[in-house]
Amino acid sequence: METESMEYRYLGISGLKVSVLGFGNMTSSWAEGSEDWNFNCTDKCIRNGVNFFDTAEIYGLGVAETILGKNIKQGGYDRDDLIITTKLNPSGFGIQGLSRKRMRQAIDNSLERMQLDYVDVLYIHKFDPEVPLEESIRVINEIIDNDKAFYWGTSDFTPQQISECFAICEKHGWIPPIVEQCEYHMFDRGTFERDYAPVFDQYGLGTTVWSPLCQGFLSGRYNDGNIPEGRLINSPFLDYFKECYDKYIGSRKEAAIRTLTGLKTVADELGCSQAQLAIAWVIKNPDVSTAIMGASSPRHLDDNLGAVDAMKKLTPEILARIEDLLGNRPTPSMNWRNFTPNTPRR
Template identity: 70%
Template sequence: MESETMNYKYLGNSGLKVSVLGFGNMTSGWAEGTEQWNFECMNKCVRGGINFFNTAEVYGMGSAETILGNNLKQGGWDRDDLIISTNLIPTKVIGIQGLSRKRLRQAINHSLQRLQLDYIDVLYLHRFDYEVPLEETIRIINDLIDDDKAFYWGTSEFTPQQLSECHRICEKHGWIPPIVEQAQYHMFEREKIERDYVPIFREYGMGTTVWSPLAGGLLSGKYNDGKIVPGRAESGLAAAVYKQKFDNYIGNRKEDAVRTLKGLQSLAEELGCTQSQLVLAWVIKNPDVTTAILGASSPGQLDENLAAVEVVKKITPEVLARIEDLLGNRPNPSMNWRTFTPNPPRR
């Protein structure tokens, strides 16, 4: 059921309508004792009008899907009102390696068991598989849709060339094409959504469910002093990924990054919102973004982030221009050689 406080868009050129903010439970899959707070997060999301929920078999080696399935049962929400998606990854995580016919048949059955569902609304290929013929993968995806185990499918972090090949294969065989690409997009990571994918969006009408809109929290305001949060980068794979992301976006360009972050904070205060709300509003303001997937380490974080929907109204052309001045990283558009006029030689 749609909420008056939430905005909704059609996912690509499909008839599937999703909230502009979604919820992903990657964090809950990697820690013990997270099922209850994940339920509290989902409950807040549903009350706030979010209908799109994303997970993946790789999150917690399947535990995130299990948690989501238990939470769906606990909440007792109308299944028809919710859009549930999961990602199948081309590596030996749970089952046989790759996105082969055998692997995908097994993988979706296992995912549905963990989720305690009869079907998935959107099934993602979680990265491209360079070893399995793409035609084999797309054929089995269409078979799964014919079997009502999935209704739509999409990709995650595919290149424009790979996406074009997906559509070419589907057109050749009369198969159902992907309707959505799931890519990283935030103020520090803009090239794919704002430049590389634009021809794909225009030609095929694909939607997007972008992940990490707050850059893993780096744009939330907690890092405006340019320092890493104590305890986040001590040990383990997750800590190593976090440290690398911090270094890429802040640590290796600390002076410029701090200037940008503090500028965003000042602009947010001027607009009467938080920095997180401003950053999220900027993401979903982009017409090529269908849904921005939120993560949370506690239910309290969602109260602030859900209000970003209202802040979108404050993102005027003037505000956008000021944000561009702060970021200084707007991607250059691809050259249109039909309209290119070289400078005439000087005499």
């Protein structure tokens, strides 16, 4: 169900139209611990025009898929209005990785957990170095031929691996991917804005980006440089969280505080929250098809949904101020066609 307050974009060069904000339920297997809370998040998203819902078999080893399926069934929503995606992971379910044997069974297991006949997009969730990529892509096409998925994509592939996917599909006449799911936020820009740019241009690839708030560090709750008490205390991702904290804040605390408090000032002037500003900045990028929101409490979801309105306030002048605060615009790759000796690099 589309709403006037939500913006929708085509997912790559496909005819699939997705809300610019999506909902990811990775935390559903451990956050809050309430089925009512999980359903209310899904329902609130749909009522606010969100039509894109992302999950994966690895999230809670199937628990997140089960929760999403229950929520959809409980709400009685029109399946045609929703874009449901899941991901098959090379680890976590035995030793067979992304082999034809396991993928054929894995999609059936995922659909059974979600109580669905099909998913709209099926991702290869990380590159599997132990299985020929051609084998995985062949079975993805079989899954599409059997109407268990309509499109497919990659998740956290390198640009080179994505190009290999297209080469394999062209060789065999197979359906190519339409989307890459990757990390993108104010603190980590190089991979998305520089490394993936040629792939976006060459193949018209869509993107469903994750962690637009950088583990919550851009939400405003870390502006003093410290971790709030009790943060992720029950999370199975605590080690990863600490690693990210050290990378983006702990190792450069003074600079990070200046950036974060500066962003707070800009957000206050625009009349939005700092979290809304950070997400709005991400979806302002035309190479972003949808930004996947997570939520560890209902109030966070309410706040994040306001990012679409905040995006409309990002004028060129405001974006320039944000660039000055971030100071991390990626350096473009050298264009050797236009390079001559003794010409200054730009």
